[in-house]
Amino acid sequence: MSDDRLSDPVLDEENWFLDDEDEQPGAVQTDTENYWKIIIADDEPEIHYVTKLVLSDFEFDGKKLQFVSATSAYEAEQLLAQHPDAALILLDVVMEEEDSGLKLVKYIREQLRNSAIRIILRTGQPGQAPEKLVIMEYDINDYKEKTELTSQKLFTTIVASLRSYRDIKVIESNKTGLEEIIQASSTIFELQSMKKFASGVLTQLVSIAHLHKNALHCSLAVTKDGSDIFILAASGDFVVPESHKLRDVANDTIADDIERSFAEKTSHFHNDRLVIYVKSKTGIENVIYLNGFQSLSEWDRYLIEIYCTNVTIAFENIYLNREIENTQKEIIFTLGEITETRSKETGYHVKRVAEYSRLLALSYGLSEEETETLRLASPMHDVGKVGIPDSILNKPGKLTAEEFEIMKTHTTIGHSMLKHSQIKLLNAAAIIAHQHHERYDGTGYPNGLRGEDIHIYGRITALADVFDALCSERVYKKAWELPDIIALFKEERGKHFDPVLVDIFLADMDGMVQIRNEYSDRKVF
Structure with a gap:
């Protein structure tokens, strides 16, 4: 090793070599909260000692240095995996092989894709790795001969490298921040x-x-x-x-x-x-x-x-969307109430049907969003009755065949009123108005749909509507007793009603009765 290394008075020849067990290559100095991590990769132990000694009091941007040592390219690869946050590597060209350092440069840039770490290539044999060739062909940041170990030269090199590393990390961080802003902007509106x-x-x-x-x-x-x-x-x-x-x-x-x-x-x-x-x-x-x-x-x-x-x-x-939704809900319930009032039924009928439908939908496995849509849309199931004459709508006795055919048109009238809307809630209401009198066995109206050809909204509302109608007193009938209603639903399982929904309904009869009692006709809507 050349005596040029001793041009700085702080170096002492007797201390070139490492004899403390904690200072062997591969050892890491004590972690501090704020530091720049430096990897020294060199097969000469005294190089590690000299570098650490020269830079022992170094501080840049409020941070001191932490050193990690390797004596071969293989060890350096392991350290790079363990310390991906290393800011700088002081890298010897010749270690276990004549071009170990050059191979490690390619490994860092091409395999690890680490473009931030600053690489200072150091060699004691510049003829084996000519500076011009190395600078042009390898992505390094500085090239030094090992004779350039004076404290001032090393200090200047380290400062320039750390300043570059710091700025690159700031740019990377800002890029990440901008990406997060763009991602956030595209999702928060959903x-x-x-x-x-x-x-x-x-x-x-x-x-x-x-x-x-x-x-x-x-x-x-x-x-x-x-x-x-x-x-x-x-x-x-x-x-x-x-x-x-x-x-x-x-x-x-x-x-x-x-x-x-x-x-x-x-x-x-x-x-x-x-x-x-x-x-x-x-x-x-x-x-x-x-x-x-x-x-x-x-x-x-x-x-x-x-x-x-x-x-x-x-x-x-x-907030604006919520106001629009609240307005839609208010309109839907108001229309439902108007329809029921005109047919001399209670306003609480639509509320009960909505709550029965919600309970059935959740138990059936519909999502919270779909369940809420159904709950809000189901009060519109009889909106088409606005087009039915009072003489038929409020007739106390049994309807004639001709009158019943007119009554059945309330499904198509309601559908026609709602089907042209682009609002999801009103689209659901159109489906319900159209299909809530279809029967699971295909004998319902207006289209004689069968089984799952009937939309789940229609199947659920059909059951909820019939249950509430049977529980309530109307101009043409008395309210049924609960055991009789249960018996009817068992009989109509797979005929009028979806058998799966009947099973859910019967399994949660307590919940249904609780809704009926909570929104009793004795209350004012």
Whole structure:
């Protein structure tokens, strides 16, 4: 080894070689919270010692160095797998083979696809690996002869390499953040449930703020209703049941931050937390709270502000969608009530049919979304009766054959009224209005559909409608006793009604009776 290595007075020839067991190649220095990880891959033990000694007091961007040592390319490959966060590798060209270092460069760039780690190639035999050839053919970041081990030259090289590594990681992080923003923007508008949406927003904000899923943090989405603030969703260390009042579960610091944001109607960014205020055009106010990070960079804050702009739009869309849905529901129930009132039946009939249908649908295995659609659409099953003359609709006695044919047209009238709508709820109502008098054995009307050719909405509503009709007193009949109704349903299993639905119905008779009692005709709708 050349004496040029000793040009720095801090080196002592007696200390070139490693004799401490903890300083053997492959050993890792004590971890610190903030450090740059450096891999030294060289088959000369004294190179490891000299490098560590020269850089013992090195610090860049507030971080010290942590060294990991390898004496062969094989060991270095293992260390790269164990330490994918290494910022820099000081790599010897000649180790177990004359070109071990060059092969390792290709392994890092081509197989590991690690473009961030800075590679400084070092050689004691520059003739075997000419600098111009190596620089052009291999993706390295610097080329040094081992004689260039003075503290100043090594210091300058390490600073330049770490600065480059830091900037590359910032770019990668920003790229990831932008990808998350794009992904979030494409999915948040699909979440129409406010609670699901709020939960999704919290998850995405945690990711954008670079919080590990196991990191200690608190994230909340809250809404203001009058003078009270309620929790919509929570994650991290602050997992509480939904709809709790904020002050009942949050500590004073969190609650004060959120209340201040509501009072000032603005968002607040702090070094360790953020409070995002969102107000819809309809006046509904929400706040999103997140803590648990040490600090936010300007880029992080920029990304979050972009995301929050999209969140504001999504909040508004969900509130508007909810208003539209509530209006649709109100119209549907009102039309159902009008129909039942005209036929001198109780408004609670449509409510009971809706609840019977919901219970049957859930037990049958329909999704929550489909079940809710059915519950909301089923009150429209008899909407076509608006086209039936009063003399037939309210006739106290038995209908003649001709009158019954006219009465049957309420199914096609209702379908015609609703079928042209582009609204999912009204489409479901059109199906129900059309098919709720079809029979499982094919003897029903208007089209004589059989079995599963009848839409499940029609099959469920048929059973719910007949059950409630039998339980209720009408102008043309008395209410039936429950044992008689049960006997009829057993007899009509597979004839009038879907046998699977009859079995579900009979198995949960207590639930059906509870609905009947809860929405008794004695109540005012």
